[in-house]
Structure formats: structure tokens, C-alpha cells
Amino acid sequence: MLRYEQNGGALQVLNKRTRTIPGRTFEETTLLHLDAAYNLARWLMGNTQDAEDMVQEAYLRAFKAFDGYHGGDSRAWLLTIVRNTCYTWLQRNHTAAFNVEFDEDRYQADCETGSPERLFLEKVDRETLRQAMDELPVEFREVIVLRELEDLSYKEIALIARVPLGTVMSRLARARQRLQKSLSHALNKEQL
Amino acid sequence: MNCAQIRHLLDAYLDGELDAVHTLEIDQHLQGCPLCAALYKDRQTLHALIKDTPLYYRASSALEQRVRRSVQQADTRPLARWEQSKRWLMLAAAALLAIIVLSGVRLVSTAGSSALANNVLANEVLASHLRSLMAGHLTDIGSTDQHTVKPWFDGKLDFSPLVIDLTAQGFPLIGGRLDYLDNRPIAALVYQRRKHFINVFTWPITSDDGSKTAEVSLNLQGYQLFHWVQGDMNYWAVSDIAASDLQDFVHNLQS
Numbered sequence: 146m147l148r149y150e151q152n153g154g155a156l157q158v159l160n161k162r163t164r165t166i167p168g169r170t171f172e173e174t175t176l177l178h179l180d181a182a183y184n185l186a187r188w189l190m191g192n193t194q195d196a197e198d199m200v201q202e203a204y205l206r207a208f209k210a211f212d213g214y215h216g217g218d219s220r221a222w223l224l225t226i227v228r229n230t231c232y233t234w235l236q237r238n239h240t241a242a243f244n245v246e247f248d249e250d251r252y253q254a255d256c257e258t259g260s261p262e263r264l265f266l267e268k269v270d271r272e273t274l275r276q277a278m279d280e281l282p283v284e285f286r287e288v289i290v291l292r293e294l295e296d297l298s299y300k301e302i303a304l305i306a307r308v309p310l311g312t313v314m315s316r317l318a319r320a321r322q323r324l325q326k327s328l329s330h331a332l333n334k335e336q337l
Numbered sequence: 338m339n340c341a342q343i344r345h346l347l348d349a350y351l352d353g354e355l356d357a358v359h360t361l362e363i364d365q366h367l368q369g370c371p372l373c374a375a376l377y378k379d380r381q382t383l384h385a386l387i388k389d390t391p392l393y394y395r396a397s398s399a400l401e402q403r404v405r406r407s408v409q410q411a412d413t414r415p416l417a418r419w420e421q422s423k424r425w426l427m428l429a430a431a432a433l434l435a436i437i438v439l440s441g442v443r444l445v446s447t448a449g450s451s452a453l454a455n456n457v458l459a460n461e462v463l464a465s466h467l468r469s470l471m472a473g474h475l476t477d478i479g480s481t482d483q484h485t486v487k488p489w490f491d492g493k494l495d496f497s498p499l500v501i502d503l504t505a506q507g508f509p510l511i512g513g514r515l516d517y518l519d520n521r522p523i524a525a526l527v528y529q530r531r532k533h534f535i536n537v538f539t540w541p542i543t544s545d546d547g548s549k550t551a552e553v554s555l556n557l558q559g560y561q562l563f564h565w566v567q568g569d570m571n572y573w574a575v576s577d578i579a580a581s582d583l584q585d586f587v588h589n590l591q592s
Binding site: 197205269274292294314321324328 | 396397400403411412
């Protein structure tokens with residue numbers, strides 16, 4: 146598990162790979178993570194133009210907040226800002242993406258209890274998988290992107306998405322379950 | 338743990354987020370439970386599928402340039418504002434100096450010769466005080482230590498000024514600088530009174546300073562000026578603090 150601390154509200158995940166060297170400029174610190182910033186924004190926003198607008202906005206916000214940033218994991222710090230920028234936009238524009246208000250009890254109840262659906266995922270192509278991910282509610286898509294594409298730990302994801310550790314775990318489980326279902330539907334359709 | 342509990346932790350198990358005790362328990366369970374093992378295998382397959390599929394969106398170089406530009410613009414904007422305010426400060430400084438010079442001219446036409454000499458000097462002293470504040474050039478040697486400030490003047494002046502710290506009296510020493518008054522290089526010592534600054538200008542008296550030896554207390558444009566001679570040195574103290582405060586300061590300096 147990662148060591149982490151929260152210092153005056155500032156996110157500080159100490160991670161060897163992305164720990165910031167003190168004295169680095171804003172650009173040196175953050176432009177390394179431009180791909181990560183864009184990838185997250187692109188998955189949350191669903192198109193190139195909105196994603197690029199969000200990244201620019203997030204970098205400006207980050208620049209203004211940079212004085213308050215005292216080292217720590219600069220990628221997680223930047224991704225938190227990107228994520229908040231995207232969510233602000235999505236909420237303001239009443240995007241229908243926010244519909245996952247599920248409670249843990251219901252999740253437990255309809256958890257996989259019967260015989261599992263056998264999947265032949267080897268046959269899934271990139272476009273099918275991309276589409277299945279795009280169809281996930283934004284909170285699920287976000288945990289998949291942060292976990293599977295950014296290789297972030299549950300703790301880092303919890304800090305970025307501002308949810309408890311247990312919620313990260315159940316959202317990931319639920320997101321994967323949904324992905325499996327929709328992929329197997331897509332495969333079945335192809336076979337018909 | 339039963340199957341439901343195991344399945345609840347299966348993703349954390351896959352992601353290596355569980356502690357050793359739970360990991361071991363799930364290891365053992367999967368060996369003996371084909372249903373859970375099949376579920377786990379599906380998760381592994383999905384995980385591998387996502388890993389093997391190029392899903393990562395990379396930023397274009399156009400986006401990188403756009404981000405760089407907008408951050409650089411945001412970076413230079415406060416500077417531009419500062420440049421503008423600096424221009425206003427210069428204008429204000431020029432206007433103030435003009436007023437000082439004009440009032441000096443007025444004094445020249447009305448005052449007698451010894452008062453005249455003091456008044457011209459007083460205006461010079463005030464101008465120097467204002468310049469030091471406006472140009473942001475209060476000190477050449479910033480130190481609260483009198484034993485640092487005094488030696489700093491060595492080799493820069495043909496005299497050694499009196500430097501004493503008055504922190505205990507409520508007038509901490511801030512530092513010193515070289516200035517030019519009465520047609521010669523002089524020592525300026527800077528003291529502070531709360532948020533106000535006091536400049537003390539000092540230089541040796543000369544034989545033709547006879548008329549300037551008297552103590553002079555002046556109020557020019559809201560600034561308090563006080564002149565005295567001690568030993569063989571001229572002193573001018575100037576500040577925007579209250580006249581009584583400046584008197585107090587001068588008494589401390591004299592004693």
C-alpha cells in the first residue's frame with residue numbers, strides 16, 4: 146500500500162514514479178502528465194474538442210493553484226483538477242451521465258450469485274470495447290480509466306474521485322461486471 | 338468467507354489491493370470453488386483485454402502548444418499589470434518632485450539666507466527620503482545588526498557614520514545605503530517605526546556650515562524633518578511618523 150497523507154487539504158500521494166522534484170517549474174512539473182490529463186478528460190467528456198477545452202481549463206486552474214502545491218504526486222494532483230473541471234462542466238450542462246446513484250446494499254444484492262456467464266473476450270475488438278466503456282456511467286468509466294489505463298492504486302483513485310476506499314472497490318467491481326455483460330451481449334449479437 | 342463475500346473482494350484481489358490474510362484466504366477458496374474460480378478467470382480475461390487494447394488517448398502536439406501558450410499568457414499577465422503600475426508610480430514620483438522643487442523656489446524668494454540654506458537642504462533631504470521609498474531602494478545593506486551595517490560603509494565614504502540599533506526603543510534598524518546630499522556622498526541609515534520608515538542622513542560638518550549648526554524642526558508636505566549637529570556630524574532625520582515620535586527617536590539617537 147502507498148504511504149499517503151493529506152496536508153491542509155492538498156493532495157499528497159507519495160509515489161516514487163511521479164514524485165515531484167522540489168524547485169521545478171509549473172511546466173516541468175505538469176506537462177509530463179499532459180497525456181494522462183488528456184486521456185482522462187477524453188474518456189470523461191466523450192469527444193476530442195470538449196476534452197481539449199477541459200485540459201486547457203484544468204491547466205490554467207492548476208497554474209493558479211500551483212503556489213499551494215507543495216510537492217507530492219504531481220500526476221494525481223493534476224488529475225484531480227482535470228477530473229473536477231470535467232465534472233463541473235458535465236454538471237453545469239446537465240449531462241445525463243450522472244445516473245449511478247446506487248447504494249452498496251443493492252450492489253451486494255444483485256452481485257454475481259448464480260452461474261457466471263462464460264465470456265470469450267478474446268474475440269472482442271478495440272471498437273467494441275471502446276463503445277462498451279463509453280456506455281458506462283461516468284463514475285464507472287472514471288475508475289476503469291484510472292485503474293486500468295493509469296495504473297493508479299485504490300487509495301490514489303479514492304483521493305482523486307473524492308470517495309471512500311470501499312466505494313472505489315465496489316465501483317470497480319460493478320464497472321467490470323457491466324463491461325463483461327455488455328461485451329457478451331455485443332458478441333452474442335454478432336453471432337446471431 | 339462464503340462465496341458472496343469472496344466475490345465481493347474479487348476485484349480488489351485481482352488488483353493486488355488486499356492484505357496478505359485475505360489474499361491467502363481467497364487463494365485457497367478459488368482452488369476449491371469452480372464457480373468463483375470461473376468468475377475470477379473472466380475478470381482476469383477482461384483485465385488482460387483492456388491492457389492489450391490500445392485505449393489510451395494521447396494529447397496532440399497542437400494541444401500541448403495550446404496549453405503552453407495559455408499558461409504563459411496567464412504567467413505574464415500579472416507582470417504586465419506591475420509594469421503599468423510602475424509607470425504610474427514614476428509619474429507620481431515626478432509630480433511630487435516637481436512640487437518639492439516649486440515649494441523650494443517659493444522658500445528661496447521669501448526666506449533669509451541661513452534659513453534658505455537649511456530649507457534648500459531640507460527639500461533635498463525630503464526628496465531623498467521619498468526617492469528611497471518610491472524607487473524601492475531603501476537599503477544597499479539590509480541588516481538589523483549595527484556591527485554589519487557600520488563596517489559596510491568602510492571604503493565607501495571618507496567618514497564613519499554613527500550606527501546604533503534602537504530596536505529596544507521601538508525603532509529597529511533596517512539597514513543602510515549610500516546617498517548624495519549637500520553636494521557630497523553621505524550615509525543614510527534606515528530605521529522602522531511600525532510600518533513607517535525613518536531615513537537618517539549623516540555626514541561631517543565643514544567650516545562653512547556655521548549657519549547650519551542650529552537644530553531645525555520642519556514639516557514639509559506632511560513629512561517631519563529634524564536636523565541637528567552632534568560631534569562634528571550633520572544629522573537629518575525624516576519620516577512620515579508623528580512629530581512627537583520623531584522627537585523621541587532623535588532623543589534616543591542622541592543619547
